[in-house]
Amino acid sequence: MPRTRIHNFSISLDGFATGEPQSLEAPFGHAGQRLHQWMFATRFWDPSGSAGVDDAFAQQFAVGIGAEIMGSNKFGPPGWQDDESWTGWWGEDPPFHTPVFVLTHRPRPALTMGGGTTFHFIEASPSEALSAAQEAADGLDVRVGGGPTVVRDFLAAGLVDHLHLVQVPILLGRGVRLWDGLEGVEESFDVESVASPSGVVHLTFTRRTD
Amino acid sequence: MPRTRIHNFSISLDGFATGEPQSLEAPFGHAGQRLHQWMFATRFWDPSGSAGVDDAFAQQFAVGIGAEIMGSNKFGPPGWQDDESWTGWWGEDPPFHTPVFVLTHRPRPALTMGGGTTFHFIEASPSEALSAAQEAADGLDVRVGGGPTVVRDFLAAGLVDHLHLVQVPILLGRGVRLWDGLEGVEESFDVESVASPSGVVHLTFTRRTD
Ligand SMILES: NC(=O)c1ccc[n+]([C@@H]2O[C@H](COP(=O)([O-])OP(=O)(O)OC[C@H]3O[C@@H](n4cnc5c(N)ncnc54)[C@H](OP(=O)(O)O)[C@@H]3O)[C@@H](O)[C@H]2O)c1
Ligand SMILES: NC(=O)c1ccc[n+]([C@@H]2O[C@H](COP(=O)([O-])OP(=O)(O)OC[C@H]3O[C@@H](n4cnc5c(N)ncnc54)[C@H](OP(=O)(O)O)[C@@H]3O)[C@@H](O)[C@H]2O)c1
Numbered sequence: 124m125p126r127t128r129i130h131n132f133s134i135s136l137d138g139f140a141t142g143e144p145q146s147l148e149a150p151f152g153h154a155g156q157r158l159h160q161w162m163f164a165t166r167f168w169d170p171s172g173s174a175g176v177d178d179a180f181a182q183q184f185a186v187g188i189g190a191e192i193m194g195s196n197k198f199g200p201p202g203w204q205d206d207e208s209w210t211g212w213w214g215e216d217p218p219f220h221t222p223v224f225v226l227t228h229r230p231r232p233a234l235t236m237g238g239g240t241t242f243h244f245i246e247a248s249p250s251e252a253l254s255a256a257q258e259a260a261d262g263l264d265v266r267v268g269g270g271p272t273v274v275r276d277f278l279a280a281g282l283v284d285h286l287h288l289v290q291v292p293i294l295l296g297r298g299v300r301l302w303d304g305l306e307g308v309e310e311s312f313d314v315e316s317v318a319s320p321s322g323v324v325h326l327t328f329t330r331r332t333d
Numbered sequence: 334m335p336r337t338r339i340h341n342f343s344i345s346l347d348g349f350a351t352g353e354p355q356s357l358e359a360p361f362g363h364a365g366q367r368l369h370q371w372m373f374a375t376r377f378w379d380p381s382g383s384a385g386v387d388d389a390f391a392q393q394f395a396v397g398i399g400a401e402i403m404g405s406n407k408f409g410p411p412g413w414q415d416d417e418s419w420t421g422w423w424g425e426d427p428p429f430h431t432p433v434f435v436l437t438h439r440p441r442p443a444l445t446m447g448g449g450t451t452f453h454f455i456e457a458s459p460s461e462a463l464s465a466a467q468e469a470a471d472g473l474d475v476r477v478g479g480g481p482t483v484v485r486d487f488l489a490a491g492l493v494d495h496l497h498l499v500q501v502p503i504l505l506g507r508g509v510r511l512w513d514g515l516e517g518v519e520e521s522f523d524v525e526s527v528a529s530p531s532g533v534v535h536l537t538f539t540r541r542t543d
Contacts, residue, residue: 136519136536137512138348292524292536296516302347306506309346314502316534318526324534326346326502 125257126264126284129274130184132301133158133289133323139298140271147200150212157293161323176319180287189260191219192252194273195227198242204229211242219268222259224252226273249273249280271299278308286312286328335467336474336494339484340394342511343368343499343533349508350481357410360422362508368501371533386529390497399470401429402462404483405437408452414439421452429478432469434462436483459483459490481509488518496522496538 134140135158142154151158165172167181195204203209204227211217213236220239230244243259245252256265267277277283288301312328319325344350345368352364361368375382377391405414413419414437421427423446430449440454453469455462466475477487487493498511522538529535 137515290526292519292526294512294515294518296512296514302504302506304506305347305504308504309502314532316500316502316528316532318528318534322524322526324526324528 125189125260125262127253127267127277127282128188128264128285128287129267129269129277129283130287131159131162131181131289132269132274132287133161133291134271134301135291135293135295135298137294137296138300138302139295140269140274140301142295142298145196145200150200152298154295154298158291161289161291161319161321164321173321175321176317176325177321177323180289180325183287184266185220187264188221188266189263190221190256191223191266191268192256192273192277193223193225193268194270195225195229196272197268197270198225198227204231207231210234210236213240216240222256223268224256224259226252249277249282253277253282271301275301275303275305278305281311283328284330286326288326288328290324290326292322335399335470335472337463337477337487337492338398338474338495338497339477339479339487339493340497341369341372341391341499342479342484342497343371343501344481344511345501345503345505345508347504347506348510348512349505350479350484350511352505352508355406355410360410364505364508367503371499371501371529371531374531383531385531386527386535387531387533390499390535393497394476395430397474398431398476399473400431400466401433401476401478402466402483402487403433403435403478404480405435405439406482407478407480408435408437414441417441420444420446423450426450432466433478434466434469436462459487459492463487463492481511485511485513485515488515491521493538494540496536498536498538500534500536502532502534 142152144152161177162181165178165181166174199209216237217240223242225244227244234242315327317325352362354362371387372391375388375391376384409419426447427450433452435454437454444452525537527535
């Protein structure tokens with residue numbers, strides 16, 4: 124059975140997955156790059172980077188993935204919907220290399236980029252979006268790419284099979300929280316924690332099969 | 334120099350240090366005993382318990398401590414101030430064995446219990462309370478014992494030298510949060526994380542001396 128997976132999703136110790144305000148100049152607001160510095164230091168990101176536990180987790184990002192689902196605020200800064208020339212943050216060759224389904228209340232025609240990435244803009248419930256992505260993934264897994272609002276919605280709907288979180292030891296104080304409204308969600312998962320020498324903690328939630 | 338320390342302070346993955354509502358029957362509300370099960374399983378709590386990393390951390394609780402400061406809601410359930418016979422949750426021989434300063438807006442006369450514990454009820458700012466506790470501690474360290482409101486106030490006032498947190502992989506969803514209003518507080522500390530085989534993660538914040 125294909126799985127629905129989340130990878131390299133980084134949160135602060137106080138549970139924020141982005142700072143504020145989100146803008147063209149600062150996609151993560153006052154968080155800057157602090158939530159992903161652990162990843163920039165790995166081989167996954169930089170050939171001269173580290174090859175330890177952070178890298179092992181980071182590399183899972185693309186393995187066996189056939190489509191991604193992302194939220195509107197991950198695709199662009201506030202107001203991107205009014206800019207017909209906006210094609211995402213990632214330039215000509217986005218790092219997805221699969222169909223990507225962008226959830227938005229203001230859909231537009233699909234956008235084909237280099238390297239196998241096509242953005243489809245859809246207004247759909249989480250389970251409808253997952254069906255569309257699973258069909259496009261053709262037997263491979265679907266990644267839910269964020270941001271926190273979309274991850275939270277998919278967790279609340281019980282649609283996630285595997286969640287890899289990276290807890291960074293900073294206190295952002297404000298931004299968008301991952302955990303709101305998810306009381307008891309851990310009961311459906313086996314949870315494992317690993318502290319990395321880099322200072323982050325990797326948490327994996329694997330859906331129970333019993 | 335004596336230090337101000339916090340030990341065995343347990344929070345859920347979403348940052349709650351207690352559930353709700355707090356009551357005589359359920360001091361931690363809907364959290365029940367889930368935040369401290371890791372501790373009940375150690376030798377610190379139970380002679381037949383484990384003696385690994387959880388126990389090593391737990392045992393630091395009393396080492397070199399000469400006084401404790403706690404909040405009113407740790408001392409008793411809502412309304413304890415109206416009950417003259419309330420002497421705390423801990424019976425005749427509380428586990429503190431030092432003077433304990435209970436912060437409350439409704440002070441009452443001091444209460445001497447067995448085993449060296451005396452409860453002093455004071456209305457004071459965090460730094461005033463710390464001065465009183467340091468004097469009583471006679472050169473030893475002062476422990477800030479919780480709850481989350483008091484821990485947060487002491488962190489915000491920059492009065493904490495050592496903070497040991499235990500992150501339990503459950504999502505409480507509601508209760509009293511530890512982290513509100515503490516943006517950037519980690520900048521004054523070296524932060525270390527250790528995952529325990531029991532499933533919890535120990536986080537230590539040690540005040541930077543530079
Ligand atoms: N920490 C990490 O690892 C990580 C990972 C990915 C992204 N991020 C960051 O997270 C931030 C974005 O997260 P976010 O929580 O603000 O937003 P988001 O989850 O990216 O997007 C939420 C938006 O998507 C649209 N949407 C969601 N569900 C929909 C549905 N069922 N139907 C139609 N539209 C739907 C809505 O936008 P409209 O109403 O405008 O259409 C909604 O406001 C960015 O800063 C990004 O960089 C962080
Ligand atoms: N997770 C853990 O490891 C841990 C550790 C300890 C306790 N707890 C739990 O935490 C809960 C209590 O925490 P909480 O955040 O609700 O309350 P708390 O921190 O124990 O107490 C807060 C109360 O103390 C009094 N207070 C605080 N500062 C004061 C000051 N400067 N001057 C005078 N009074 C002051 C006020 O009460 P009044 O206005 O009523 O006087 C205030 O409402 C309990 O459920 C307890 O079991 C958890």
